Amino acid sequence: MAQRAQPVRGMRDIVPPEAELRRQVANRILDVYAGYGYEVIETPAFEDLDVLMGSDGGDNEKLIFKVLKRGARLEEASTRENPEAGELADAGLRFDLTVPLARFVANHLNDLPMPFKVAHIAPVWRAERPQRGRFREFTQCDIDIVGEPGTAAEVELCSATFDALENIGIRGCTIRLNDRRLLRAAVEAHLGPAANAAAVYITLDKLDKIGADAVAAELTGYDRAGVQALLQWLEKGDLSLGPADAAQDLEQTLGCLARLGQSARFDPTLVRGMGYYTGQIFEVSHPDVPYSLAGGGRYDGMTARFGAPALPMCGFSIGFERVCEMVDRDAFSAGRHKVAVLCMGEEEMLRCLELARSRRDSEPGAVFNVLRRARNVRKQRDDLQRLGYTEVLDGQEFG
Amino acid sequence: MAQRAQPVRGMRDIVPPEAELRRQVANRILDVYAGYGYEVIETPAFEDLDVLMGSDGGDNEKLIFKVLKRGARLEEASTRENPEAGELADAGLRFDLTVPLARFVANHLNDLPMPFKVAHIAPVWRAERPQRGRFREFTQCDIDIVGEPGTAAEVELCSATFDALENIGIRGCTIRLNDRRLLRAAVEAHLGPAANAAAVYITLDKLDKIGADAVAAELTGYDRAGVQALLQWLEKGDLSLGPADAAQDLEQTLGCLARLGQSARFDPTLVRGMGYYTGQIFEVSHPDVPYSLAGGGRYDGMTARFGAPALPMCGFSIGFERVCEMVDRDAFSAGRHKVAVLCMGEEEMLRCLELARSRRDSEPGAVFNVLRRARNVRKQRDDLQRLGYTEVLDGQEFG
Numbered sequence: 001m002a003q004r005a006q007p008v009r010g011m012r013d014i015v016p017p018e019a020e021l022r023r024q025v026a027n028r029i030l031d032v033y034a035g036y037g038y039e040v041i042e043t044p045a046f047e048d049l050d051v052l053m054g055s056d057g058g059d060n061e062k063l064i065f066k067v068l069k070r071g072a073r074l075e076e077a078s079t080r081e082n083p084e085a086g087e088l089a090d091a092g093l094r095f096d097l098t099v100p101l102a103r104f105v106a107n108h109l110n111d112l113p114m115p116f117k118v119a120h121i122a123p124v125w126r127a128e129r130p131q132r133g134r135f136r137e138f139t140q141c142d143i144d145i146v147g148e149p150g151t152a153a154e155v156e157l158c159s160a161t162f163d164a165l166e167n168i169g170i171r172g173c174t175i176r177l178n179d180r181r182l183l184r185a186a187v188e189a190h191l192g193p194a195a196n197a198a199a200v201y202i203t204l205d206k207l208d209k210i211g212a213d214a215v216a217a218e219l220t221g222y223d224r225a226g227v228q229a230l231l232q233w234l235e236k237g238d239l240s241l242g243p244a245d246a247a248q249d250l251e252q253t254l255g256c257l258a259r260l261g262q263s264a265r266f267d268p269t270l271v272r273g274m275g276y277y278t279g280q281i282f283e284v285s286h287p288d289v290p291y292s293l294a295g296g297g298r299y300d301g302m303t304a305r306f307g308a309p310a311l312p313m314c315g316f317s318i319g320f321e322r323v324c325e326m327v328d329r330d331a332f333s334a335g336r337h338k339v340a341v342l343c344m345g346e347e348e349m350l351r352c353l354e355l356a357r358s359r360r361d362s363e364p365g366a367v368f369n370v371l372r373r374a375r376n377v378r379k380q381r382d383d384l385q386r387l388g389y390t391e392v393l394d395g396q397e398f399g
Numbered sequence: 400m401a402q403r404a405q406p407v408r409g410m411r412d413i414v415p416p417e418a419e420l421r422r423q424v425a426n427r428i429l430d431v432y433a434g435y436g437y438e439v440i441e442t443p444a445f446e447d448l449d450v451l452m453g454s455d456g457g458d459n460e461k462l463i464f465k466v467l468k469r470g471a472r473l474e475e476a477s478t479r480e481n482p483e484a485g486e487l488a489d490a491g492l493r494f495d496l497t498v499p500l501a502r503f504v505a506n507h508l509n510d511l512p513m514p515f516k517v518a519h520i521a522p523v524w525r526a527e528r529p530q531r532g533r534f535r536e537f538t539q540c541d542i543d544i545v546g547e548p549g550t551a552a553e554v555e556l557c558s559a560t561f562d563a564l565e566n567i568g569i570r571g572c573t574i575r576l577n578d579r580r581l582l583r584a585a586v587e588a589h590l591g592p593a594a595n596a597a598a599v600y601i602t603l604d605k606l607d608k609i610g611a612d613a614v615a616a617e618l619t620g621y622d623r624a625g626v627q628a629l630l631q632w633l634e635k636g637d638l639s640l641g642p643a644d645a646a647q648d649l650e651q652t653l654g655c656l657a658r659l660g661q662s663a664r665f666d667p668t669l670v671r672g673m674g675y676y677t678g679q680i681f682e683v684s685h686p687d688v689p690y691s692l693a694g695g696g697r698y699d700g701m702t703a704r705f706g707a708p709a710l711p712m713c714g715f716s717i718g719f720e721r722v723c724e725m726v727d728r729d730a731f732s733a734g735r736h737k738v739a740v741l742c743m744g745e746e747e748m749l750r751c752l753e754l755a756r757s758r759r760d761s762e763p764g765a766v767f768n769v770l771r772r773a774r775n776v777r778k779q780r781d782d783l784q785r786l787g788y789t790e791v792l793d794g795q796e797f798g
Binding site: 002003004005006007008011012013014015016017019020022023027030034035036037039040041042043044045046047048050051065066067068070074078079082083084085088089091093103104106107108111112113114115117118123125127137147148150151152155156159163252256259260304305306307308338340343346349350353354356357360365366367368369370371372374380383384387 | 401402403404405406407410411412413414415416418419421422426429433434435436438439440441442443444445446447449450464465466467469473477478481482483484487488490492502503505506507510511512513514516517522524526536546547549550551554555558562651655658659703704705706707737739742745748749752753755756759764765766767768769770771773779782783786
């Protein structure tokens with residue numbers, strides 16, 4: 001029986017010309033980041049499960065794809081009665097690029113410049129329930145500054161992200177800013193100092209999706225009046241509640257972004273799901289879409305988990321699929337000279353291959369594509385036009 | 400206790416400036432392929448285990464990293480007595496890009512131009528025994544032609560691969576060619592028509608590494624004189640043994656490559672490990688290294704496994720890490736204007752951020768990197784120089 005031709009459930013193939021568009025979008029983003037001095041790195045797709053679990057990754061930790069142990073170690077684990085996933089697997093696919101970066105920095109501390117400005121674009125995997133428009137494999141495009149404690153990091157990350165979006169033609173964005181120190185003060189003031197802040201953030205982060213009543217219902221175990229007061233704080237924000245430096249930092253970041261001509265505002269409802277943030281957090285909104293195009297924040301000290309000093313760290317991540325959805329496809333594909341040469345039979349093809357090669361040499365950047373003429377030449381011509389071919393020649397006329 | 404900062408066993412982090420070099424090498428290779436009309440695609444990192452197993456992938460099928468089932472399906476599988484890996488997992492990480500491509504083509508047959516020329520660059524994973532210089536995650540850079548039955552496919556793939564290598568500065572390569580139809584004829588003539596050709600290929604493929612005696616010893620169950628005769632055939636080659644069209648195709652490919660000015664020769668010892676090849680096979684050698692830089696061949700009909708017509712398919716894969724090892728690093732990093740601005744304190748940084756932004760606007764392609772001055776400024780300057788910075792300024796002088 002034939003095997004399924006569809007990709008693994010919840011993942012997808014990317015057909016032409018979409019993959020080329022993605023490559024160009026990635027290069028344009030990375031070009032901007034390179035101009036700011038962000039150096040690209042790569043990390044493996046897997047991490048040890050220990051690295052991914054207990055990383056304050058919020059709900060994402062529940063969504064890890066685990067990689068089965070192999071050989072004797074698997075045999076040993078699977079003969080136990082009812083082995084759990086953690087015993088059968090010792091590695092997992094990364095669910096973000098932040099946790100791997102903290103491990104990377106700890107591992108290479110002596111080989112890296114410090115402060116270290118880093119760009120990292122790569123796929124991540126989350127076993128979310130498959131649903132329309134949501135995939136289990138997607139690409140993140142991160143920049144991070146390691147070793148910079150001040151708001152200059154936040155300002156530059158926001159500025160670079162804005163410029164990157166502009167360089168792919170996405171204008172009219174706004175940055176929304178908040179600070180975990182303020183949120184924590186609000187949670188503790190209203191739910192008491194013993195409140196489980198990390199769990200509360202995961203719930204508050206759903207406010208957009210499920211509404212205030214559902215959020216309140218999920219925050220069980222807390223005084224109802226306190227929960228209502230917390231939700232009210234989220235509506236209005238009140239900088240006086242938190243530590244003075246958090247308020248100052250927010251003002252400074254907003255002021256600098258204004259001077260750089262970038263739209264930014266304080267948004268007390270911005271929470272973000274991950275537990276690891278320690279200071280300012282931010283997201284990029286665009287009027288055309290209901291979700292954020294990018295998000296990030298400060299997560300000082302994550303390197304300490306890996307035995308390194310607790311370095312200041314701050315990062316911003318673009319949702320690559322989301323921005324690719326928004327770019328103007330014509331602006332990316334335009335302008336290239338693309339010639340297809342359709343041949344009858346092998347002899348003509350071999351002759352045209354040689355000719356095409358010298359044409360490429362004399363016209364750098366142009367495409368000369370030698371192909372056998374299909375039986376359904378009309379469909380072939382349509383397909384080629386869709387792929388941006390402006391000239392479709394017969395092998396006989398080519399020379 | 401602190402967690403291990405090292406990556407997963409057998410995998411590695413890529414630190415600057417290596418990752419940027421890799422990005423540039425990939426782009427230069429893909430630029431050449433684009434000029435030939437190869438369209439890029441992407442496929443997911445995982446495939447269903449059914450897709451990967453029984454794919455004639457040779458030893459690679461034993462090296463699959465399997466992804467654990469989740470939730471109820473895992474629970475159900477793990478309560479069985481001594482569950483095997485195949486029951487605990489339903490997906491695996493791809494070990495090459497060829498099997499995923501065949502599935503992709505079957506899945507998107509109506510949306511693709513035909514013949515379809517495709518480029519695919521992505522990581523693959525193999526659970527090989529970790530050893531120096533061999534990694535469990537590495538990148539392949541493939542081109543394939545789907546739907547072209549004639550040697551024009553082989554000629555163009557070889558020519559494009561040569562041009563791609565030349566575009567990253569690797570010259571002096573030779574292509575070695577053989578044909579599975581010849582090999583099969585030799586195996587059947589010497590070991591009998593019932594010989595397990597796929598298993599014999601896997602053993603013959605080790606000739607380079609383990610030598611003729613060890614290969615002969617591994618070919619158990621066959622007449623010793625026949626094994627010796629087969630090994631002798633590998634030394635000399637004898638085109639008359641195989642079908643006439645295999646010999647003609649080899650001659651035609653060699654003749655065309657010679658006219659294109661590319662060094663190529665028949666090599667009867669070339670076998671390649673995978674079982675899925677059906678016609679010509681090829682590898683690229685370079686005098687400076689003992690291993691191949693690229694390899695490929697014809698694997699007609701693989702699409703039929705996925706319920707699609709048995710299409711002609713032929714491909715060539717560059718070992719990305721191997722070519723990155725060989726490129727001249729200076730030639731890639733040279734020429735960019737890179738300025739680092741070292742600031743004392745936050746106020747100076749914020750001022751310089753604004754200045755740097757306008758400098759980038761007026762000098763496209765240049766790098767202006769604003770950083771806090773490190774306590775150990777000497778190390779900072781050394782690190783920046785290593786990353787190609789030609790100017791390192793104090794924040795005060797910048798403007």
